[in-house]
Amino acid sequence: MTSKPVTSKRLLSAPAAPAVKTPCHIHPSAIVADKAQITGAHAVEIGENAVIHPYAKIRAEGGKVVIGNNSMVYERAVVGVAEGGEQDVVIGEGVNIDTGAVIEAKNIGDGSTIEVNAIIGKGTVLGRYCKVASLERVEAGEELEDFMVVYSDGQRRIDKTMKDHPDIREAKRVGQEKSIELMRKMLPNAAAKWM
């Protein structure tokens, strides 16, 4: 960070123009921010009402990436496996992927929440309504049951509240819808850039 002018000023923060145009199927009601980064040669499918924040990275390099309806991918999250790993990443409906999370899972069930800077390894399968707390890791190949919570440096437990009370799940769904409604007002949609 010097005061001398540097020629490559903003190249490091803005994504370079991709060599291959990613084949994207973005639902018309999805919101993809202008600064989101979608790369890779494989297909990317973004479902209804999904929200992709600026600087979120969807890399369909090792396989296709599917983001379900009503899901939200926050900034700096990385969804998809890198070049070399042959694996699709499928994210279910109503899934919240918080800032900085790295998702290389095979499947993330509906209603799950992956909190800040969590790392989900390759080939993992997360059940429905799972919650992975901040900074946690799910090792490669693991399978999490429905309603599993990963917390406090590697501990696991079942979220009985979610499991036994369908109205709580409904409340979560409504909350997610309201968040999406808010993001629609706050984020200008640039989905046309990738269609």
Place this chain on the structure above:
Amino acid sequence: MVELEWRVGLDPKLPGSARPELHDTGKPARVCIQLHGLTTSTPPGDFTAIRERVSVIACTVSGNPKICLDLGRLVGGRPREKPLRGDRRTILTLEQDTGNKISRRAVIEGKQNIMLGGKSVVMAGVCLRGDLYRRPDKPAEGEKEGLTTAISIGRASVIATDCTIRPPMRLSRGHMTFYPMRIGDNVFIGPGTHVSSATISSHVHIGANCVLSPFCVIKESCKILPHTVIPPHMIIPPGSVVAGRPAQIVGEVGEGWGQGGPADGEEWVEGGDLRPLVRSIK
């Protein structure tokens, strides 16, 4: 002819950004500016930006004399007893530099909603989400839009590399809304942390790779050890040392934390005045 454009906020290229706020005493004071016979009196916490070009007729200050000096500098010298004469097109440009250092590789969305106190540092790779601000409910009076601040950072605060600062969001009266976020003075935020707190008071030291979940409140002079995860809505009392996932109070900072000069070879001390650190960051 000379015109006063009094702008506050994040725009390092523009000279004359200023922030008349009492950071040293912490006491609120009222700033009164008389504009064409109208009085704009605002408590300093809310003093964000006056974007219109107006002529300053007279500046009076009630409260702490320190503010008087600041304004004196702003209007170019001494507090004036006699009003400045001039028509609406007169301009008095403020030549003050706020001293904020913002890296070119910092990623800033919505910079008009971000307030930086003077001499703060935003290092490379930091993501500031100023685009997530609280929309005022009522429509603005006339044509003026309400001032929306998403993130407000105090003086001499340092935000190290690759942090993310995002205002917290929650359900309020049936709708999800973002709430403005306040970061105090002399706050050091370590590299890689995610900050979504409601407030961070002054003289706080936050270690590397922490996660501050939405709506947590961190009071004065706290120390947050690296790799802590602070759960949502947690209130951390002043002077505590916090660690763990989920965070727990593991101790207290001593009496003299932040005081006492830095050791040999160091320029600044944790919890103390961060201005030497700000100066040393190029």
